[in-house]
Amino acid sequence: MRAPFPGKLLVAVEGNFINDARIVTLDGNTGEVRFPVKQEYAPNVHVTAMLLRKATDIGEGSVGRAFGAIPLLVDNLSNKMSLNVDAPAEVRPESELSLSVKAEPGAVVTIAAVDEGIMQLSGSEDPDPFGFFYARRALGVESADTFAMLYPDLARVMGASDAGGGMAMMAESRFMRTEGIRRVKPVSFWSGPLTAGNDGTVNYTAKLPDFQGALRIVAVGLDGKRFGTGKTITRVRSPLALTPTLPRFMATGDSIEMPVTVRNDMGSDAAVTVNVNVTGAASSEAKPSTMQLRAGTEDTIYIPITANDGAGGKASVTVTATSGKESRSVSTDLPVRPALPFKRDNAFGSLSQPEGQLVPEAEGYVPGTLTRSVTLSRMPMARFAGKLKHLLRYPYGCAEQTASRAFPLIRFGKLAEAFAPELVKDRSPAFMVQSAIMRLVTMQTGSGGFGFWPGGEEPQPWVSAYVTHFLLEAKQAGYTSPGMLQRALGYMRSLATQRPNDLRPTAYALFTLAKAGTPDRGSMDELRDKRLAKLSPLSRTLLACAYALSGDMESFNALLAELPEVKDGREDGGRM
Numbered sequence: 001m002r003a004p005f006p007g008k009l010l011v012a013v014e015g016n017f018i019n020d021a022r023i024v025t026l027d028g029n030t031g032e033v034r035f036p037v038k039q040e041y042a043p044n045v046h047v048t049a050m051l052l053r054k055a056t057d058i059g060e061g062s063v064g065r066a067f068g069a070i071p072l073l074v075d076n077l078s079n080k081m082s083l084n085v086d087a088p089a090e091v092r093p094e095s096e097l098s099l100s101v102k103a104e105p106g107a108v109v110t111i112a113a114v115d116e117g118i119m120q121l122s123g124s125e126d127p128d129p130f131g132f133f134y135a136r137r138a139l140g141v142e143s144a145d146t147f148a149m150l151y152p153d154l155a156r157v158m159g160a161s162d163a164g165g166g167m168a169m170m171a172e173s174r175f176m177r178t179e180g181i182r183r184v185k186p187v188s189f190w191s192g193p194l195t196a197g198n199d200g201t202v203n204y205t206a207k208l209p210d211f212q213g214a215l216r217i218v219a220v221g222l223d224g225k226r227f228g229t230g231k232t233i234t235r236v237r238s239p240l241a242l243t244p245t246l247p248r249f250m251a252t253g254d255s256i257e258m259p260v261t262v263r264n265d266m267g268s269d270a271a272v273t274v275n276v277n278v279t280g281a282a283s284s285e286a287k288p289s290t291m292q293l294r295a296g297t298e299d300t301i302y303i304p305i306t307a308n309d310g311a312g313g314k315a316s317v318t319v320t321a322t323s324g325k326e327s328r329s330v331s332t333d334l335p336v337r338p339a340l341p342f343k344r345d346n347a348f349g350s351l352s353q354p355e356g357q358l359v360p361e362a363e364g365y366v367p368g369t370l371t372r373s374v375t376l377s378r379m380p381m382a383r384f385a386g387k388l389k390h391l392l393r394y395p396y397g398c399a400e401q402t403a404s405r406a407f408p409l410i411r412f413g414k415l416a417e418a419f420a421p422e423l424v425k426d427r428s429p430a431f432m433v434q435s436a437i438m439r440l441v442t443m444q445t446g447s448g449g450f451g452f453w454p455g456g457e458e459p460q461p462w463v464s465a466y467v468t469h470f471l472l473e474a475k476q477a478g479y480t481s482p483g484m485l486q487r488a489l490g491y492m493r494s495l496a497t498q499r500p501n502d503l504r505p506t507a508y509a510l511f512t513l514a515k516a517g518t519p520d521r522g523s524m525d526e527l528r529d530k531r532l533a534k535l536s537p538l539s540r541t542l543l544a545c546a547y548a549l550s551g552d553m554e555s556f557n558a559l560l561a562e563l564p565e566v567k568d569g570r571e572d573g574g575r576m
Contacts, residue, residue: 001032005063006026007025007026007052009024009026010050011023012047012048012049014048015041015045016141018141019041019045026051035047045072046141050067052064052065067143079134187213191204208236212237212241215235219231239326240326240327240328242263243262244258249335249336250336252366254306255306255307262298270324271293272292273323274288278317280314280336281336282317284306286305289303305317308336311369312335312336338366343365381415389420391408392416398452399452409429409430409432410474417429439454441484443467447494449461464491489516496523497520497523503531510523511546514547519549521550528555
């Protein structure tokens, strides 16, 4: 065993299950573990090792566990039985073909004779049961630890309310992805294929970026069937080291003192001058500062930086250290966020004259951050242009959101082309609707309902009714959903007979069946006659519309004799 550090080592021999295991203590980086190789291990097993070190031995930035696995091939030629087939070298057509096979006593043998032309045309290989049954086996034991569970508590990030759609995954991705937090750009080069000259030499040049550390250089060579690998380590280091430390971000109006550590590895005492240049969304009034550094020592100075007022943006901080002919410069991008969340207001008005004031002046915005867009049209639907753009830009894609993004385009494709041309110039509204239908195919379950996400096994009743409603509207507009709608309506018929505590999905299912021209009058009447008091205003409205679509306007008017109360303002979640 070769390990990256000492510790407790769990070594196991595994196949479809754990065959054998040992726990040993590694005092150094190498060790030896002995296992008996058993016949049942053929054709192969896997040797896995899990190494752990004490918590008190884990330094900052170091790892506390390591894992490795390697297959162990077991010689199984003794299990290969020899079969000798004896056949004549040549026989005549329409004559008897005599074959004989020499095998082990008690063996079961099958014989086949197939046209060689068929075998050549089909590219078929000869049957090889030994190769099949003694092929190398995959590791059947799953190994896991709790390392992947050590993420920040997302409940504190999202607040007290549950996140909907893709918002929870996007919040989690802020901790797991790297592009948002990666400040040091990775250094990597690849030469591509190069051909050695007559003397066997290959030359390649790479321009290094602003980087200090070590580079592993690996060369892989190919010559016919010959392969080779060589590697070495190259360290990249400046005699004048400069390390500025900045926060991940600043907010507008913030002020900080940036620590800048300078190290002198030039071999002699020296005076080092540090200068800072800040551009973009931040500024600094710091003057050049000079420090005396002895050889092999370092010192830290603090430079004030202020984030500018306004909408924020990106600031670029460049720190330069100079000593004689030596100079070192480090540039860092610093995001500056607004101190307040983004705000958007929609206002509507009309003009009876060629000029006039549409809406009053906006209030409550940070000066210099306001952007206004005005849409003029003879169409009253222009008042929804802003909401349509928001809907088309909506970044999440569960079943409800996929249908919601495409739903208005079924009827208002021309409106989107008129008021959001930049969002539909590459993809027409019709294409976006059909694409949404094809995405919803991946969310339909075996029962015909729809889960929230692709591959879901359990249908969500309300979402299923909503998507079925969308598919019905799309069908009436000429869109196709091969096989989807029939299966979805089958689930609606099942949902219409269910009586859960929340009757809203049931009422919605009855509405979709009536809209499809196949109303379930029995379930509708039972809901109206026996459970009317339990119906919410939404459920009662959906049931009334189901009666109207069925041609029963008397029941429609009776259910809506008292109009349901509609709440004012924006609805955060629930079922609109």
